[in-house]
Amino acid sequence: MSEVDEVKQKIDIVEVIGQHVKLTKSGRNFRALCPFHSEKAPSFYVFPERQSWHCFAACNTGGDVFSFIMKQQGIEFGEALRTLAEQTGVTLPSRVRPDARKDERERLHQVNEAAATYFHDQLLNSPGATKAREYLLGRGFTAETVAAFQLGYGPDRWEALKQHLAERGYSEKELVDAGLLVESDDDKTRDRFRNRLMFPIHDARGRTTGFGARVLDDSLPKYTNSPQTLVFDKSGTLYAVHLAAPAIRKQDRAILVEGYMDVITAHQNDFRNVIASMGTSVTERQVTTLKRLTRNITPALDADAAGKEAMLRCVDYENTLDTEVQVMLLPGGRDPDDVIRQDPDVWKDLIENAVPVLDYALDMTTAGLDTSTARDQARVIREFLPILARMKDIVRRDHYIRELEIRTGTRYNVIEAALKDHMAASRPGKAVRKSNAKPTAPLLPSPIEEECLSLLLQHPELKDESEELLSDYFQNSQNREIYIAWQQSADIELLKERLDPSMWEQVDALVSRSLVPGRLEQKRSRLVLRLKKEHLREVKTLEAAALEEARTGGTDIDVTQLSQEGIEANIQLQEVFRQEARANRSARDESGRVP
Ligand SMILES: [Zn+2]
Numbered sequence: 001m002s003e004v005d006e007v008k009q010k011i012d013i014v015e016v017i018g019q020h021v022k023l024t025k026s027g028r029n030f031r032a033l034c035p036f037h038s039e040k041a042p043s044f045y046v047f048p049e050r051q052s053w054h055c056f057a058a059c060n061t062g063g064d065v066f067s068f069i070m071k072q073q074g075i076e077f078g079e080a081l082r083t084l085a086e087q088t089g090v091t092l093p094s095r096v097r098p099d100a101r102k103d104e105r106e107r108l109h110q111v112n113e114a115a116a117t118y119f120h121d122q123l124l125n126s127p128g129a130t131k132a133r134e135y136l137l138g139r140g141f142t143a144e145t146v147a148a149f150q151l152g153y154g155p156d157r158w159e160a161l162k163q164h165l166a167e168r169g170y171s172e173k174e175l176v177d178a179g180l181l182v183e184s185d186d187d188k189t190r191d192r193f194r195n196r197l198m199f200p201i202h203d204a205r206g207r208t209t210g211f212g213a214r215v216l217d218d219s220l221p222k223y224t225n226s227p228q229t230l231v232f233d234k235s236g237t238l239y240a241v242h243l244a245a246p247a248i249r250k251q252d253r254a255i256l257v258e259g260y261m262d263v264i265t266a267h268q269n270d271f272r273n274v275i276a277s278m279g280t281s282v283t284e285r286q287v288t289t290l291k292r293l294t295r296n297i298t299p300a301l302d303a304d305a306a307g308k309e310a311m312l313r314c315v316d317y318e319n320t321l322d323t324e325v326q327v328m329l330l331p332g333g334r335d336p337d338d339v340i341r342q343d344p345d346v347w348k349d350l351i352e353n354a355v356p357v358l359d360y361a362l363d364m365t366t367a368g369l370d371t372s373t374a375r376d377q378a379r380v381i382r383e384f385l386p387i388l389a390r391m392k393d394i395v396r397r398d399h400y401i402r403e404l405e406i407r408t409g410t411r412y413n414v415i416e417a418a419l420k421d422h423m424a425a426s427r428p429g430k431a432v433r434k435s436n437a438k439p440t441a442p443l444l445p446s447p448i449e450e451e452c453l454s455l456l457l458q459h460p461e462l463k464d465e466s467e468e469l470l471s472d473y474f475q476n477s478q479n480r481e482i483y484i485a486w487q488q489s490a491d492i493e494l495l496k497e498r499l500d501p502s503m504w505e506q507v508d509a510l511v512s513r514s515l516v517p518g519r520l521e522q523k524r525s526r527l528v529l530r531l532k533k534e535h536l537r538e539v540k541t542l543e544a545a546a547l548e549e550a551r552t553g554g555t556d557i558d559v560t561q562l563s564q565e566g567i568e569a570n571i572q573l574q575e576v577f578r579q580e581a582r583a584n585r586s587a588r589d590e591s592g593r594v595p
Helices: 003-010 013-018 065-073 077-088 102-125 127-138 143-148 160-167 172-177 241-251 260-268 284-291 308-321 336-342 344-352 357-366 374-390 394-408 412-426 447-458 460-465 477-488 492-498 501-512 520-551 559-592
Strands: 024-026 029-032 044-047 052-055 061-063 152-154 181-183 189-191 196-202 208-215 223-225 254-257 274-277 297-302 326-330
Touching: 003 065, 003 077, 003 501, 013 029, 013 044, 013 052, 013 065, 029 520, 044 520, 052 520, 061 065, 065 077, 065 477, 077 477, 077 501, 102 127, 102 143, 102 152, 102 160, 102 172, 102 196, 102 208, 127 152, 127 196, 143 260, 160 172, 160 189, 172 181, 172 189, 241 260, 241 274, 241 284, 254 260, 260 274, 260 336, 284 308, 297 308, 308 357, 308 374, 326 344, 326 357, 336 344, 357 374, 357 394, 374 394, 374 412, 394 412, 447 460, 447 477, 447 501, 447 520, 460 520, 477 492, 477 501, 492 501, 520 559
Parallel strands: 254 274, 254 297, 297 326
Antiparallel strands: 024 029, 029 044, 044 052, 052 061, 152 196, 181 189, 196 208, 208 223
């Protein structure tokens, strides 16, 4: 048994996902609000029997425990494998080195660094950058600020950066790998960032990992980023953390905002402990990075827009940091950039008046309600229970039960009982399976997946016509990873380089597997159809299970939409059957034909 299978066998997907998402039991399965898109009604399901998960709404995707961890933490397969191996006590062979691609990473840092220097020089000196310079002047940025943040300008030409870096010895492939060039349909490459104001992004050690870019007119999207690369991962990045680190350490506090401009304005006004998340929510990885600098993280929230979701996230930060999170509340609808530029003292006051997030959540929950009535008392408690349940620190939890008691007049033991009920209803199964319990999930031996991969790996000439094979058709994450890497690699050596060493064994097995020779094309399309069929069947089965629960009540999942998806899967299945029948007919005709 491979290490991957061993980890899979020892782990329970319900427990693993339950550590990150609040799961509620629903029939034989569990459901939750999808962690990968924002929604009000739960359409994210975990199926213990299949050891799989699926989001039936916006994401419309799913997979096994590895793909969940990869997606949730924005990490690669190898890292997910190591994380789960650690939890299950499976020892991975030492050939699994985390920095197997160290040289490649270093080179990408250099490319990005060279690009940042070029963009910065363009901003300062190029006649084409007049508009960019005027824009920054209009925002009131000083020359020192522009230099400190190494702001830049991407020229309005197709190959300006490409040519410049080619002259300095960087290959086209390196530029593509760094996300600086995009490949167009005709196999040509061109600069990704054209006529853009450039914000270089660094890691905590000050290495350039990627870029944020802003348009200079009203076109949308206003901001874009580098794509995910070997060194750039949005979910693990904090803008300006390398500049802010000394101030964060000194003041023992980090202020968290959302935009590049917010950070730059704050620093220019000498508020140097300000950093930005790369999106609206802060990930566990970002909190972990920050934890090395301080335990006091103060998110700046828009008082009007801060919802319950933001509160729940703050509770998660508290759990990770093991300390109270205070939030600063910006006057309705205004962003930090705005507030600071108008009056830096107001910003100072807002920091001083930061409140513990749970106090604020409690205020929000009780606002506008009449807590002398039984109805509103029940409502406050119901609203606040999920927040309480999420808290790991029992002392603080106790404090807030008391607070709730005072505010609603409901007795402590009544609230406590309600909380216990709430937690029992949402608690998933036990942690790691007991060793003598037999696994409920098949180990996902996927003969068709493997046969198909073997064929593709052994016959690179089949690559050009394989675009109808979607990576989603592979249910086994390891196979899925190998397939994705194969699409991007010219040969097996390069393929292996792209993959974590824990998967090399599987690649070798696939490459050395003996296949019946001949009729490659037919074999390929037959296997692709079968994978597609399996995939559609799987989706249908999962949908049927979710639909069944939706009908028997207990979930507000959109039954109409789900049925619609089921119908579409059916239509696609019919099409697969037709294609298979056609393929069989032509195979018969061919073999029956008299030469
Ligand atoms: Zn989703």
